[in-house]
Amino acid sequence: MTNPNAGTVICTLDALDECEESTKYTLIADLKNFYLEQARRTGSSQNLKSLVSSRPYQDIELRFNSLIRHLPAIRLAGKDESESIGCEINLAIKTRVRKIGFSLSPDIQIQEHLKNRLLNMTHRTYLWLKLVLAEVELVFAVTKKQLDRVIDVLPESVDAVYMAIYTVVAIFGRLSVFLHIVLAAKRPLTVEETNVAVNMTEDCKNPMTTSILNQHHRSGKGYGIFVVSL
Structure with missing residues (x-):
């Protein structure tokens, strides 16, 4: 965010009110601290813009009040x-x-x-x-x-x-594994890579080729989820 050549970065946070309570308040506090600190730096250019949507719950509004008083803000009230x-x-x-x-x-x-x-x-x-x-x-x-x-x-x-x-999906025991792989990957995985990673199990001691993995699925010996691109 401090690189002047990065250009404007727009961060969209939709349905903030749907977040878990402690996480939601931490996120609001981080946003406030970040933008208030930027406002104190005279002459500093801010290239991070945030768009936050939420239902108008009082606890959320109160936590944003101090930020809105110091910085320009646009409120789109959907309740009307x-x-x-x-x-x-x-x-x-x-x-x-x-x-x-x-x-x-x-x-x-x-x-x-x-x-x-x-x-x-x-x-x-x-x-x-x-x-x-x-x-x-x-x-x-x-x-x-x-x-x-x-x-x-x-x-x-x-x-x-x-x-x-x-x-x-969790009945089949593989959804959490899939999500962990997606989140932990250093780069976006291809469909084939994701399919291999998801279907590797702890008791799989030896590497197997993707062709063997596909044979297991065709023969009904699959290990859980089969990832495809549609």
Whole structure:
């Protein structure tokens, strides 16, 4: 950040309110300290710009107040648009249910029931709707009771959706390994490299070629996840 030839660097922090509490407060404190220190240096040029989005929770606003008082800031208050955003999401629900309705059930009443149940759920966002409908599309409901059983176990927030996905994948015991490899790699890995790394196990004493690894997958002797590029 101190290199004058680096140019402007823009850091985007989306959904700060979704961060774990202690991590969130540490991040806010680091941002404040960094920018306040830069403001104290007269004549110093600042090439790091930060865009932070968050729901307007009081604990977050209070921690940003001291920074906003000293530096220019633009606040885009979305709370005034919450009603219109809610209407847009309702429209999206109606449109998506109409598109996928017949594949779920030929019964119009069941399609209407699905639409009404989704419209009445809280914490609705576009991302939540996309993830939830991906689950709903896997189901063919013959009766309202069957559909209700599906809806009753649907995640009610984006966090819950991701936890459900993580739980399903974690059953196979390889998701955390995949994430660790991606984070620890010194450079971005190719799909083939990632596939080899993910499927290496602690009891694998001898190196194996990728051709042998592929043979194991084709023969059903795979070690967990098979990474592909689509």
